[in-house]
Amino acid sequence: MDKQLLIFDFDGTLIDSVPDLADATNAMLTTLGKTPYPLNSIRNWVGNGSRMLVERALVGKIEVLEGELAKEAVDHAEQVFFDAYKNISGSKTVAYPDVDSGLRKLQAAGYELALVTNKPIRFVPKILQAFGWQDIFSEVLGGDSLSSKKPDPAPLLHVCETLNVTPKQAVMIGDSRNDILAGQNANMDTLALSYGYNYGQDIRELNPTAAFDDFSALVDYLLKS
Structure with missing residues (x-):
């Protein structure tokens, strides 16, 4: 070659890294008063960066439609996710x-x-x-x-x-x-x-x-x- x-x-x-990402995602959802998701659901949402992971978690599906989420809501949720992920040990x-x-x-x-x-x-x-x-x-x-x-x-x-x-x-x-x-x-x-x-x-x-x-x-x- x-x-x-x-x-x-x-x-x-x-x-x-999905187990740790899932823990941070569910911590974010819990903080926002939303229902957490099982690991296998979150596994399908990983790979496009944190912003897309947060958006998918907020709507509960892989395809997020344009205009489905307000930018301010995603900005806040992403910061909550970052805070949660930062505090995770990474042991998983x-x-x-x-x-x-x-x-x-x-x-x-x-x-x-x-x-x-x-x-x-x-x-x-x-x-x-x-x-x-x-x-x-x-x-x-x-x-x-x-x-x-x-x-x-x-x-x-x-x-x-x-x-x-x-x-x-x-x-x-x-x-x-x-x-x-x-x-x-x-x-x-x-x-x-x-x-x-x-x-x-x-x-x-x-x-x-x-x-x-x-x-x-x-x-x-x-x-x-």
Whole structure:
């Protein structure tokens, strides 16, 4: 493949953060006097950033219609969510199998690694520190680091420019349509993982360059490329 840079998504790709996100979401709903939802419902709402998660929780479904929620109400609810998530220990967030060893193998093989997530950047360093990954990624962007986030290609292109790598020398790796579309919009190869948060859609339907059912298979593919 002649690639130099691997750009990873975070939630649903490297870590399963849904249990902690669900706790924060339900704490928000309880504070607002609304009924909480089961974990499996909230799992389907994760992946488009905190704002969309909050909106989906407020209406109780994945599709939020334009004008269905007042901006002021969402602003307030999102702040309540942030406060709740900040106070959560993070103990329920886990790395997917073989991710820790896989990242280290890829780094040792000479790949440069970057992280581009739609999670607000303020919550990222704590999680990286918890897994001992704070020195693995050369560049880390959150959903609010720039004015645009995935599926817009801007964050991926920003990382490439910062690290002096062309899009053709980079690969976007993720679990959801936002990741694959962002990579395709940036004209770079995309590698998909099927186990994450993609709202019930088979990630292969988005025509990534290749797709894998577990992280170790992805690592093997890259090490043989």
